Amino acid sequence: MPWKRLSQLAIPVGIVGVVVMLVVPMPAAMLDVLLALNITVSLLILMAAMFVHRPLDFAAFPAIILVMTLFRLALNVSTTRLVLTDAYAGKVVETFGNFVIGGSLIVGLIVFAILLVIQFVVITNGAGRVAEVGARFTLDAMPGKQMAIDADLNSGLIDEEEARRRRGEVHAEADFYGAMDGASKFVKGDAIAAVVITLVNLLGGFAVGVAQMGMPMGEAVQTYSLLSVGDGLVSQIPALLLSVATGLVVTRNTSDHDMGSDIIAQITRTRTPVRIAGFASLALCLIPGLPKLPFLLAGGSMLLLSARLEDPTEADAGAEGSAPTEVGPSPDSPEVIAAEIQVDPLGLELSADLIDLVDPSTGGDLLDRVKALRRKVAGDIGIVVPPVRTRDNLELPLRTYAIKLFGIEVARGEAPPGTVLAIGEFLGSLPGEPTTEPVFGLEAKWIPAELRSQAELSGATVVDRASVVTTHLAEVVRTHAARLLGREDVRLLTDVVKRTHPAVVDELTPAQLSLGEVQQVLQCLLDEAVSVRDLVRIFEALSLKARETKDLDALVAHARIALGPAIVAPYVTDGAVTVISFDPRLEQRMLEAMRPSDDGAVIALDIETGQAVLTQLAQLLHECENRNVSPVLVCAPQVRAGVRRMVQPALGRLPVLAYNELTGTAQVRSAGVVTGQPTVVGSAAVGA
Template identity: 75%
Template structure:
């Protein structure tokens, strides 16, 4: 039934354009038109965000078509019968006092209000909103991808947010076009009224033989009544259009939002109240209206002051409610224990972990642990979050085994805007803590303005969680303890008992398995596929228990998963070493305490590293993430040589390039340390 309601209604509207209607039916439809316009206006006021009324552009078109069909039906009755129902007759005689001049003036004023003021303004806002929404789409998509990668949201939530971004762009684009309906409707109202006036005079005098004055009185009042009946719902829809396109996203309806913001500050209310009372001093002005208005403002200012004091008291109580240090043996013992992973917050950041104040940082950290388990294959230790009164204000610190490894800022009441055009926004310049991008902490109230300017806006909890995810990923090998390896081994044993029983303890101990898994994590390789890793270790451990061969065996077993993180459109961008230099490096291999090491002469080694660092930087400046490929025998020792100098450059062997449809050379390091840049 719901599917047929609107199509049948539109067909009936089309029928109204050609089929005469009785006056009683026309009265009913006019009442329905006014009531429907009022319903649309109220709905526009009570929605929390524009997308809650995403059907508004289509509703606006249907209501406009319905009103024009009523105009045609009313015109037909006026010109044929000189009577178009009680509603139009009442508007023509009672509402304007039976005066043609008054009716025309009221009708003209309504047209000016709708066409010149509301419609033009709403159309301009819709046009600018559509343009800014489209410009901000890439930044919003990046913010969604960042939250997904940091584990703050799952795939379903990311898909929902992307759909919402596209729906928002479609909505503002539709509103840009829908505002033209309102403008065209106002022009049509003028033309229809003029046609009614001229046609009524001609029919009354020419066909019905009325005196000119009687024809003017009869048809003019009916035409004005028809115009007023159509302009009132048209004005309601114009106001609804303006409210929708100027509505900002909030968790409250428009009435509550406006009153809360107007009544928040005491001083503007007090100044307005005394200003109204001061107008009483002007001679000749009535005193009572201004006294009443000024008194209301002063009463509202006193209530606003009381509310502000109550908020300050609650904030002070929240700060004083921080747990005080105690000297009990249990608490002291808990304090001296070293937590693998910790997050310390300054006193003014406690709201991030307080659910009563909307803080959801702890929930996000839990989601981050799930994300790390999915990406890296390890179970990150619980993050112990505590306050640290010794930290500077607005500061948080990330601890690893009791040692601070990272620090950042998250000023209260702000959000982080990331982009190139932030100069017009007030705030504190900074750098995004993970990627080092230029950013600025701006007031939270300017979030929508920053998004419209094309910036990526991230809240404080997201910044901290993303920073924590980067630290955990970089130190995943250190966080994988012996107990974690035991737990992972037990999980594999439940589904593949033969694999585990063959590997440990018969061939490798838990400590040796831990070393292999740590090495894989240190090389940014996920250990999620433990079954294949254990199977490869079982085969290689029969011949050797040295670390490098075991790691290479595990990497070969993972196959395409090694190169997958570096693929861009199925293309792998690689750096290679000139064959003569590669042979020289092979000949320089020497056994060492931690596996084979490269023993090149200092000048050759320095030239190789300098050239490799420069070449990597040149390729990255083209927004390409390269990998260094070499012979399988060289991969492990070459990585140990390269990692301290170029830590972001991964080293892969030729056997690990499976999964790439195309391999593109981005540069070659030649024997004399010169760079030959690839095509």
């Protein structure tokens, strides 16, 4: 039978066998085998608990506790049946009883009673209490952990797959500690049952031996005391091992090493504690009457061990002393001056009281989040974001940060120390400073960090300061992505495409378009929030259109057709896209009013018509946003570029698409038709 199939059947068959043992008498020889198996498996579980790196690595432990407790109780029932009927329960029970009792029945019973007290009062109660507290704190910490995962995901520090894995770990951890809280009750009940069963065997056996078997009282006491202690010991040794394993698992902290390695490494981390313990042991030899040799051996061993340990402070000092001193270039050298006068494409400046955001010693992880943000933005819009130069600026007002683009400030925000940002509509009961979320303009409030749990319970979304800064920075990068795309960046992206699609690149550049012309096309796409990740499709479309014309609007239009499904996808909801369109007569007037300019074609409508068009567009857009709908403006391909230039200054958040870019959309819902007149045709829905 394959191992996988055998492992699937082993536990169910074993549990059925345990139930059978509760009602069917077992022969003494079979009972000896099962008692030995019980002790061995319990020892195996204890070793497994010591070598796990974190509690979740032993997630099946609560179920194991239940199965082993049931197995041990079934063995107790079987041994009790044999003790009371035959005054004999096999060699294992008899040998353990003789070993404990030895030559003195009274001493043996006292030792066994002490063992029961240790098991019940100390280990079982302690493990149960730790499991209960662990379950309570784990459940209380769940909302905070989930919010931290969401904040890391929103700031780009982790991707969606990693966030899903972490959420699964949080739920698994809560389930594990909840199960351990319940399983510890089985361990405690097992200890109580062991005391009761031992008393039953002792008193009941004495009564059976005297009344039914006609034993003398002394012989009955001797016989059934030996069997009761032997049975209790055979049961309590596995129970003790399982209780210790329970305590080890619930007190285990997450680590990259097993428990033994962690304990030895942490105890011997510095030589001073070991050396003090050694001298203290030697000092005990001065007490009159104490044996000298044991303390000399213990103290000497500690001092010998301390001599072999390395003090971390001395090692660090030695490393610093041996490090060579590097002589840098002179501050007045041309290289240094040239480096200082260069303008950073992207910069983040922090006021003096925000330095803790980038200081790892105080838990600041802003720099790591910014690095992760570069990867996330690259995956979203397809460009390599330049490194973000982060520095302090004493001229900034306190609690303020500024985002600069090529040395010019483009955005500014606040992140007061000791606070978190609560976003929501019902924040009146929370103390703090009202503000506006810098990216989406939502109502928010800076509240003290210690009120985070209270704000979450009130339904607010709570974001830490580093997440606020990185989210604001990400929005600035996306808004100004076209300016950040330099000529060298385009060359880098082209080289990447050439490794996998050399024919596409060789056909396009430099044969048909220069690198600068390709850059202009990509910048136009980025200006309209179109991702340029699919460079292969873009280059293929450009190579076909560049044979006919070098007009920038025509090249961009052809690239947009190739990216049509990707352009429309962000605006599709429930399989449909909501559109605003122009009346055909107005669209014909726009086509006739097209005029060339240095920046591309523009639509030269008269002032009244142009104002009416913008007013109606703004009204329809506002109505859609009130319904939580994101519409797009569609028009003929010939006028799309001109319409975009007309509406962008006033309605920059309204995407402008051509009809031929809606390919593949399941349904198109009309939010309204712009006529250029005071009236607007109401909404309707048409199939695509």
